[in-house]
Amino acid sequence: MNDLKHDTKVALVTGSARRIGASIAEALHRQGYNIVVHYNKSKADADNIVRKLLNSRDNSAVALQGNLQDIDDLSTLAESAVTKWGQLDLLVNNASCFYPTPIPAAQDTQTPTFKIIDWNEILDTNLRAPYVLSLLLADELRKTGGSIINLVDIYSERPLKNHSIYNMSKAGIAMMTQTLARELAPEIRVNGVSPGAILWPENDTETAELGAVQERIISQTPLARCGSPTDICEAVSYLASSQFVTGQIIKVDGGRSLHL
Structure with missing residues (x-):
């Protein structure tokens, strides 16, 4: 089970060019991992992260591009991630697609249909890609006694209004985490981290309405504050x-799920 080819462990972190993914990549790198930084469109950000990691330790990071909605790209990403250092010890399925899909917007009042584009984009990115990558990399993870960590969401249990497709995708990855934990045992451990309010969505602008929403979220959080990417990194490191x-x-939400 522990047929390691190198002493240094290797982690693939999807969506790690920016935001929480980048923080996870940096945290794992500080713990001695070599890092495969996956990105789709954020090449400049991915290159910056890799440059930063390489300045700290030679031959310890690489950036790989891949569209998680493309099955062929998933296969290429999995193969390339292993080829770089000849092994893989950790897969962190972090990449996620998040935007509202309110029911009125998802339906045509003349012809009751939903936007299949939204369905495919969110489900393929948030659920199908982590599942396919997990299966593609299972044999390599078995060789190292490795593990898989999925980024879930507190809304996987209690829905966020106007985000029906996103909610379902995260409920799916929560069940996927438990299912694969049974299917891939005993060689591979599979766990999840479920963030609460950590970083506000970037596509929101600072308005009085947004400020009110943020205040409401914090008021529903027993620890009465927003978390930080460091909180997520600590949970990932532990798992x-x-x-x-x-x-x-593991819910990393300051207790907010107690109020949902």
Whole structure:
């Protein structure tokens, strides 16, 4: 099970050019991992992260592009991630597609249909891609006794209004985490991290309405504040190193799920 080819462990973090993904990549790198930084369109950001990591340690990071909605790209990404250093110890399925799909907008009042483009984009990115990557990389993870960590969401249990497709995608990855924990045991551990309010969506502009929403979210959080990417990184680090935890989803939400 532990047929390691190199002493240095290797992690693939999807969507790690920016935001929480970049923080996870940097945190794992500080712990000694070599990092495969996956990106889709954020090449400049991915190159910056890799440059930063390489300045800290030679031959310790690489950027790989891939459209997670494309099955062929998933196969290429999985193969290239392993080829770089000849092994893989950790897959972090972080990449996510998040935007509202309110029911009135998803329906045509003349012909009751939903926007299949939204359905495909969100489900393919948030659910199908993590599942396919997990299966494609399972054999390599078995060789190293590795693990998979999925980024879920507190809305996987209680829905966020106007985000029906996103909610379903995250509920799916929560079940996927538990299912694969059983299917891939005993060689591979599979766990999840479920963030609450960590970073506000970038496509929102600072308005009085948004400020009110943020205040409401914080007021519903027992710790009465927003979290930080560091909080997520700590949970990922724990799950990556723990040898007797699988099938678990850690809520990192300041207690907000108690009020949902």
